[in-house]
Amino acid sequence: MNSTTFIILLIIFGLITGSITLIVVLKSLRTNLKAQQSRQEILADGTQAKALIHSVQQTSSTMDGRPGIQLDLTVTQEDGQTFRTTVETFISVVDIPQYQNGAVIDVRYKMIGNERKVEVENAYIPSA
Template sequence: MTTTIVVIFITVSLLTSSLTIALVVQNVRAGKAKISQRRTILENGIPAQATINSIEQTNVQLDDQPEVLIDLTVVKSDGEAFHAMVRTVIPIINIPSFQKGSVIEVRYMTVNNELKVEVEGAYFPFSKT
């Protein structure tokens, strides 16, 4: 009886551990894919200027740099404007440049039939390798 309980306990523990590891690996891969997409937009996207309509800090920090949610009006080179919400990490030293009404440099690109915008000067925690 005791042996059966121990075997069941060990089996459940192994299954739980395996599931946890699988979820962690999946989240790490998704995070790397998001960072890769952001880099691609910043390197190959179309440059534009955007006016900050609002900015608010989230409860997240990355390497002591604040994550912010920025509401933008992006103006393309042809004068057409569109609205965008961007969640990004801004180096703390650059926060004074990111205030309501400020005009900032951004890059945009169509990804999966959706315009994606990234802020130039955003913080990236990983090197390019």
């Protein structure tokens, strides 16, 4: 194999690898954008409710310097019925005292397909 063939193969490999990487990154960005838009839609159009916090766990993620948390909640609907859910969201560090076991917080929920999606009203969601 001469050096010209090796260089051509190396360039082709680099182009293929770069293309695959670009496709994966773009799909990930699109998925994140859709998730943020869905969260904003729930907060704008969802039904207001109160939720009791059963547990709070910090996740390993952060967004714009805000820690990610996972909340185990019991949501009380307007008609008095309740349902249990888990929500992952981001909060400001100064709001941490509001998210403790036993606290009641404001949430919004919306039926999407056969599933209730819940978002915390004062959570951080970057503008899309």
